[in-house]
Amino acid sequence: xxxxxxxxxxxxxxxxxxxxxxxxxxxxxxxxxxxxxxxxxxxxxxxxxxxxxxxxxxxxxxxxxxxxxxxxxxxxxxxxxxxxxxxxxxxxxxxxxxxxxxxxxxxxxxxxxxxxxxxxxxxxxxxxxxxxxxxxxxxxxxxxxxxxxxxxxxxxxxxxxxxxxxxxxxxxxxxxxxxxxxxxxxxxxxxxxxxxxxxxxxxxxxxxxxxxxxxxxxxxxxxxxxxxxxxxxxxxxxxxxxxxxxxxxxxxxxxxxxxxxxxxxxxxxxxxxxxxxxxxxxxxxxxxx
Numbered sequence: 001x002x003x004x005x006x007x008x009x010x011x012x013x014x015x016x017x018x019x020x021x022x023x024x025x026x027x028x029x030x031x032x033x034x035x036x037x038x039x040x041x042x043x044x045x046x047x048x049x050x051x052x053x054x055x056x057x058x059x060x061x062x063x064x065x066x067x068x069x070x071x072x073x074x075x076x077x078x079x080x081x082x083x084x085x086x087x088x089x090x091x092x093x094x095x096x097x098x099x100x101x102x103x104x105x106x107x108x109x110x111x112x113x114x115x116x117x118x119x120x121x122x123x124x125x126x127x128x129x130x131x132x133x134x135x136x137x138x139x140x141x142x143x144x145x146x147x148x149x150x151x152x153x154x155x156x157x158x159x160x161x162x163x164x165x166x167x168x169x170x171x172x173x174x175x176x177x178x179x180x181x182x183x184x185x186x187x188x189x190x191x192x193x194x195x196x197x198x199x200x201x202x203x204x205x206x207x208x209x210x211x212x213x214x215x216x217x218x219x220x221x222x223x224x225x226x227x228x229x230x231x232x233x234x235x236x237x238x239x240x241x242x243x244x245x246x247x248x249x250x251x252x253x254x255x256x257x258x259x260x261x262x263x264x265x266x267x268x269x270x271x272x273x274x275x276x277x278x279x280x281x282x283x284x285x286x287x288x289x
Contacts (some may be wrong), residue, residue, distance in 0.1 A: 026187060027241050028178055031232035032058060032267045035201055038226060044266045047226050051216055052077065054226065056266065063174025063269035069159075070166040075217050079159040079169075083213040083221070086172045089206065095171055099155040119239050175206050178273050180234055187275050188235055196234045201216065206230035236263075241270075 041045045045056040053070040064088065071077045082096040137185050180186070181197060188194050199205065209227040216222070243262050263270070 017037055024275055026275050027236050027237045027238065027270045027272055029234045029236060029263055029268060029270045030063070030065075030175070030206065030230045030268070032174075032228045033201070033231040034267075035229060035264050036225060040267050042265055047154035047224065048198055049222075049224070051222070052214065052224075054212070054224065057224075058267055058269045059261075059264050060269060061173075062176040062271060065172045065174050065208075066168060066170035067210070068166050068168050069212070071163060071215075073216060074163045076163065077112060077161045079161065080157070080213045080215065080221065081159055083211075084156050085209075085211045086269075087209040087211065089208070090106050094171060095169075096155065096157060101153045101155065103151050103153070125140040148196065174208055174269060175230075176271060179205055179232075184233065184235055186235060188237065194234065194236065194240075199230060201229045204229040204231065205233075216246065 034040070034045065037047070039048075042082070043057070045058070047054040053072060055068040055070070056065070058064055069077075069079065082094075084095040086093045086095070148261060159167060159169065161234050184195060184197050185193050201207070207227070207229045209225055212224045212226075213221050214224075241261065
């Protein structure tokens, strides 16, 4: 009996804490600065030479390193993918991985068949007169045949960009970890506890580069190296990342609320880590990284 009472008490406690606990997220926000010659606006980060324009927008979870390569010339530009690299804190990662992409197609053919058998039967009818009748038996069915074919396509060594056009190239994110520092409060509760760590290119914990090699016509290969470092890191609660605003719909009288990113800029990115609040009074971190 005592065992049942203890069990019921434990179950009640678990239910109580489950009902009273909520989970929210914190964000680690990173500000980046270019080392090489790039132009930064709220919408994008741009590198430009006489032949091409390369456009980045890092904003997103783990940092979006995809970029748009615009061909400014009247000739074909070829990016040598096997000579392109992403470098993070001195470690190089290949854009070309010698992968094989597989796709499949399938076809199905269904054939219906039917057959009838007629038999002549002679005998006496109900009036005891001789009568001949034909009895028939019909059989029908369907036969289904399916055929599938797999096509393997090897990864191409080069990306070709026609004159006056562009392609988006996506392969890597910048950084998906969480930076820890004794001077950076992990779970700040209010603005008084918000703190930003600042770094130079020499002491930054996150330095990264995008190396792109391309050719035009019969010219020699041209190498571009866009290099960056994280200049600031801030930990913020979820409430500091977005806000709801009323937006006018095409200058009409109807309005609707939307969630806007308060921190969004092209040279910012973020990572998310969880935080559990129990009974809204005590703070229990969840160690998941």
